[in-house]
Amino acid sequence: MPSVLARATSIAAIVLLAACGGGGQGADSTMPPDGEDGRSEGDGPGGGENLAGRCQDNFGPDRIDAGQDCAPAYHEYCEGTFGNGGFSYDEVPACDGVVVETVAIEDADTYxxxxxxxxxxxxxxDPRAVVTSLHFRELLRDPNKAAHTYGTQMRLHELVKGRNAMVILPGAPGGNWQQFSPTGLLDSIEESGLGDLPLLDLLGGVDSPLFGLLEGIGLPVGLLDALFGNAGTLGDVADALDNLAPLVGSxxxxxxxxxxxxxxxxxxxGGAELPQFASGLSNGATYAMRLACQYPDEVDAFMTVGGAVSALEAEACKDNPPVGSVQVHGINDPLSPYIGIITYPIRGGVPPINEDYADGEVDGIPEGVTTAVLREQPGLFLDVFGPNNGCSDEVEASVxxxxAAGRGEIAGDVVIERFADCTAPEGHKSYMVTVTRGxxxxxxxxxxxxRNVNALGLVxxxxxxxxxxxxxxxxxxxLE
Structure with a gap:
């Protein structure tokens, strides 16, 4: 069992990125063969420019541009739980055509x-691809329970059935993928260029979800006062965390x-010969990104949802071999800010909303961060993953x-951006999916x-x- 200080440190890491999230669903055997259900030859994933059939069976921004109805359809493959298990599931629910295997090995060659x-x-x-997907932060939960909970909430059994994929769900020791190493933290904040901004402004005030999480976690006596009082800055957070004992395991x-x-x-x-994808939510997303950056030969494409990496890690990822990238992020993310803080900015440049907005008039842009700062900020999409794939400067957007899905509009439009041209030899591309009020x-x-709102924002x-x-x-x- 981790010490109190170790636990406090792991939650203090929420300041860097932290994690929580939710999702699950269920309904019939594998994807129908080509030519059935109104779809023509080549219309599944990999169908290229063939726009026959439903957008719901093979989504792409080109289908939006062609005027197709691309509102998602839920519960078509497996029955949903509708969140009945809250944030704790012992097993992914049964779904006809999906096999669930739980593996636990003692004395394994791991730390x-x-x-x-x-x-x-x-x-x-046989599956057509393998997705290794990493769960959000579930501190002190059994690793396999964390994996089952994540798989249920994110409806990953539907991914198996609806897209004929095999999904691997590693369970993190202690239910948490460690978010940072104290070593180099100050350098990372300096790279972000935001170290002097007032902490409370960045977090949105004492009523923000991040402040509440830190307040209730039991950090060492006086630490919160030092961090949040007296106009403390982001640099003060780095100093405090740099002096805390690191977690067991790097x-x-x-x-x-x-x-x-x-x-x-x-x-x-089996499946080693298939296309290999990595994905994750929150701190799981950070590790999916790290996997792609550090081992690009092992990942054909990755997707992050609400995840980012430090400025130093982003710099190290530049000029890497091509890897397909998909970033999904809400502009009003309180834990992994869209504009970055000590993490690298998500997109870079002005967010895909209204480029003519006045300072301080857009949700998710903290006080003290001006339009000029936003325009100058680099980002993962524009300045790391796109260039790695040989992508041009011109960005196209579909909305x-x-x-559109009939479940409320408070989370705002969804903007799907991609580069007009990418020259990576194997056709790798980069996508940015922005939920404008998510x-x-x-x-x-x-x-x-x-329900389309929870403690971590709009869904x-x-x-x-x-x-x-x-x-x-x-x-x-x-692969299209």
Missing amino acids: AGFLKYVVLRPADT IDDYLQYARTARDHALARF IPAG GHNWPGYDAPSG SYDFDATLYGFDLMWRAAG
Whole structure:
């Protein structure tokens, strides 16, 4: 069991990125063969420019531009739980055509001394791709329970059935993928250029979700006063966290644990020869990005939802070999800010809303961050992943309007951006999906019907990060 100080440190890491989220669903066997259900030859993922059939079966921004109805359709493949289990599930619900395997190995060759993961795979057919997906922060939860909870809420059994994929869900030791190493933290903040901004302005005040989480976590006596009082800055946070004891296990320990789980699953269940995708939510998204940046030969495409990396990690990722990238992020994310803070900005430049907005008039842009700062800020989409894939400066955008799925419009329009041209030899591309008023959530997660807001912000149901996210990864990998 971690010490009180270690636990406090892990939650203090929420200041860097932290994590929470939600989602799950269920309904029939694998994807119908080509030519059935109104779809023509080549219309599944990988169908290229063929726009026959439904956008819901093979999503792409070109379909939006062609005037198709691209509002997500939920519960078509597996029945939903509608959030009945809250944030705790012992097992992914049964769905006809989906096999669920739970693996637990003691004395494994990992820093933790064990290996735990869950695999979801098609029952009666070979999968077309493998997705290794990493869960959000579930501190002190059993690793496999964390994996089952994540798989249920994010409807990953529907991904198996609706897109004929195998899904590997590594369970993090202690339920948490460690978010930062104290070493180099100050350098990372300096790289961000925002170290002198007042902390309370950045967090949105004492009523913000991040402040509340820190307040209730039991940090050392006097630490909160030092961090939030007397106009403390982001640099003060770095100083405080830099002096806290690190967690057991480094970032690399956790990254190697995730790789070991993936490799063990591929050896046991097959699929090593298939396209390899990585995805994740919140701190799981950060590790998916780290996997793609540090081991680009092991990942054909990745998707992050509400995740980012430090400025130093982003710099190290530049000029890497091509890897398909899909970033899904809400502009009003309170835990992993869209404009970055000590993390690298998500998109870079002015957010895809109204470029003529006045300072301080757009939600999600903290006081003290001016239009000039935004225009000068680099970002992962514009300045790391796009250039790695040889993409041009010209960006094209398609919009799914708020409320298209009939589940409320408060989370705002969904803007899907991509570069007009990318020259990576194998066709790798980069996509940016922005929920213009969204929070720190997985769009389309299986929450109670009618709910589109939680403690971490507004939830969009106009983009399905589960199925549409897979379709974009397929395209980003150059497989269309």
